[in-house]
Amino acid sequence: MSIKQYGVILLLIASVNLKAQTQTNNSSFLDRTEFKVGYFGNLLWDNGLNFGAEYLWKEKIKIKERKRGEKTITHQLLFNGSMGYSTNFSNKTDNGLSTYLGLIYRRTNLKGRQLSLEINPLGYYRSFLPETYEVKGGNVSKVRFPGRSYYAPSIAIGFGKFRKAKKRSGSYFNLRYTIRTPYNAGALPILSLEYGYRFNFKTKK
Amino acid sequence: MSQKILKIFSILLVVFTLFSCTKESIDLNNLNETIIIRHKNADMPAYVHGNASEKVFLILLHGGPGGTGLQYRLNTIKNQLEENNVVVYFDQRGSGNSQGNYSESDVSVDLMAEDVLALTKVLKAKYGSESRFFLMGHSWGGTLGPATLLKDQSDFMGWINVDGSHDPKGVYDRYRNNFTNVANEQIALENSVSYWNNVLSLVQNVSSDYNDDDFFKMNRESNKAHEILTQDLGLNQENTDVDNGFTYNFFTISWNTTKIQSILIEKGLFKDVSYTNQLSNITIPSLILWGKHDMNVPLSYAYEAYNNLGSNDKELVIFEKSTHSPMFSEPNLFANKVIDFINQHK
Numbered sequence: 129m130s131i132k133q134y135g136v137i138l139l140l141i142a143s144v145n146l147k148a149q150t151q152t153n154n155s156s157f158l159d160r161t162e163f164k165v166g167y168f169g170n171l172l173w174d175n176g177l178n179f180g181a182e183y184l185w186k187e188k189i190k191i192k193e194r195k196r197g198e199k200t201i202t203h204q205l206l207f208n209g210s211m212g213y214s215t216n217f218s219n220k221t222d223n224g225l226s227t228y229l230g231l232i233y234r235r236t237n238l239k240g241r242q243l244s245l246e247i248n249p250l251g252y253y254r255s256f257l258p259e260t261y262e263v264k265g266g267n268v269s270k271v272r273f274p275g276r277s278y279y280a281p282s283i284a285i286g287f288g289k290f291r292k293a294k295k296r297s298g299s300y301f302n303l304r305y306t307i308r309t310p311y312n313a314g315a316l317p318i319l320s321l322e323y324g325y326r327f328n329f330k331t332k333k
Numbered sequence: 334m335s336q337k338i339l340k341i342f343s344i345l346l347v348v349f350t351l352f353s354c355t356k357e358s359i360d361l362n363n364l365n366e367t368i369i370i371r372h373k374n375a376d377m378p379a380y381v382h383g384n385a386s387e388k389v390f391l392i393l394l395h396g397g398p399g400g401t402g403l404q405y406r407l408n409t410i411k412n413q414l415e416e417n418n419v420v421v422y423f424d425q426r427g428s429g430n431s432q433g434n435y436s437e438s439d440v441s442v443d444l445m446a447e448d449v450l451a452l453t454k455v456l457k458a459k460y461g462s463e464s465r466f467f468l469m470g471h472s473w474g475g476t477l478g479p480a481t482l483l484k485d486q487s488d489f490m491g492w493i494n495v496d497g498s499h500d501p502k503g504v505y506d507r508y509r510n511n512f513t514n515v516a517n518e519q520i521a522l523e524n525s526v527s528y529w530n531n532v533l534s535l536v537q538n539v540s541s542d543y544n545d546d547d548f549f550k551m552n553r554e555s556n557k558a559h560e561i562l563t564q565d566l567g568l569n570q571e572n573t574d575v576d577n578g579f580t581y582n583f584f585t586i587s588w589n590t591t592k593i594q595s596i597l598i599e600k601g602l603f604k605d606v607s608y609t610n611q612l613s614n615i616t617i618p619s620l621i622l623w624g625k626h627d628m629n630v631p632l633s634y635a636y637e638a639y640n641n642l643g644s645n646d647k648e649l650v651i652f653e654k655s656t657h658s659p660m661f662s663e664p665n666l667f668a669n670k671v672i673d674f675i676n677q678h679k
Contacts, residue, residue, distance in 0.1 A: 263451035
């Protein structure tokens with residue numbers, strides 16, 4: 129099975145999974161989901177946009193008694209799905225669409241400061257290439273929709289700020305490490321940054 | 334709410350469409366195109382710039398292995414050569430922004446030479462079969478160039494070797510000899526005596542048989558030696574201070590360089606590969622350009638290339654004020670020699 133087929137199947141499984149959860153908990157899907165949009169790239173060479181969604185799967189609130197009052201820490205596990213496009217404007221040979229699917233663990237303190245750890249075993253990267261010609265033997269043919277597909281799992285660590293009861297419910301800053309494979313004769317590690325805002329469409333109660 | 338989502342997606346779709354639908358018109362007098370050569374599971378960029386009115390293409394093979402094509406697009410290569418003809422800056426397999434999916438066992442100098450021939454086929458298909466080609470190799474490109482021409486030189490009007498090694502197998506021994514000779518010369522001239530004494534110690538302590546560690550010790554030392562010689566002998570500084578730093582992702586190209594070098598070295602690049610005995614089979618006009626004080630690929634290679642190439646029409650030019658990259662240290666003389674050669678043989 130090619131990497132392309134493998135990636136498509138993984139994405140389908142993930143989308144079916146999210147859909148199933150939506151159906152069992154239909155009324156609260158939007159209440160449990162936050163959307164995010166922001167910068168995606170590494171500032172110096174590749175720059176782009178990222179958007180996605182985080183669906184709250186499990187949540188545990190711990191309240192500790194302290195001398196100065198209660199300390200509330202929220203631990204969350206969220207399903208993560210995001211998609212980012214980045215390009216290097218200095219050339220036309222470093223463009224691509226990244227898709228990440230996985231889990232986020234997030235810790236939020238009383239002041240709304242957040243620490244996130246993200247693991248996305250289901251990652252897919254599609255490069256977009258300019259005019260491409262394939263040479264096979266003595267024949268040259270133009271390639272339609274040139275580009276390549278790579279399996280691209282990633283991990284990320286992030287910091288953020290939660291805004292309670294606001295439409296724009298927070299901001300985030302993530303440092304992401306992705307592996308694209310198989311890439312050339314091995315794999316290619318990629319470091320990227322994400323900075324953006326989360327927002328929600330929760331119904332007011 | 335759903336209208337809001339629809340609005341956001343519509344905006345993103347419009348932005349994406351705008352980025353993806355830009356089409357540039359082709360101006361043959363000032364070609365500015367990027368095309369990808371897909372060959373044997375690799376997608377390799379060719380950045381095509383310059384005056385294509387006569388359809389004369391100079392294909393530039395970068396150094397390394399693992400350099401980048403566009404690192405050469407500066408100085409007189411950009412300002413003068415591109416006005417005379419088209420320059421094709423090629424990211425070789427596993428280098429620059431090349432990508433693909435192939436195994437280490439597939440990679441070889443032979444395959445990379447076939448990639449270059451594939452590039453000429455694409456250029457002919459795109460710009461017309463009347464296109465004429467010159468091949469220029471710098472450093473490692475001087476290995477890949479002969480490898481390519483020995484496979485098929487029929488499409489090329491000329492070969493330009495710039496400080497390139499046709500005999501990687503011999504580099505190890507030549508480092509030892511050249512370092513010893515240059516160190517003794519410089520000590521006699523009382524130039525940076527303590528540095529050159531250290532170099533003599535280094536050379537005396539390396540193994541007499543090839544090994545990777547000692548090879549890279551001397552290879553790294555050659556760069557340091559260039560700095561010392563440039564300072565002591567008043568050589569020209571290499572002018573590479575243009576804003577090329579944003580062209581390639583530094584981490585990507587560093588990773589690629591390490592990978593492709595390790596594969597080729599593992600396969601015996603510096604132990605087994607030599608084209609010295611086959612240079613006589615290269616019969617197209619040849620121009621050999623060399624920095625007199627090159628410690629990386631010593632000057633003895635220039636004479637050997639000149640003496641062994643099979644061409645009846647060949648010229649050797651030595652750049653008195655240069656080390657390994659005369660295109661950056663004596664850019665005007667470099668451009669003049671290359672343009673004269675191309676115009677004479679096109």
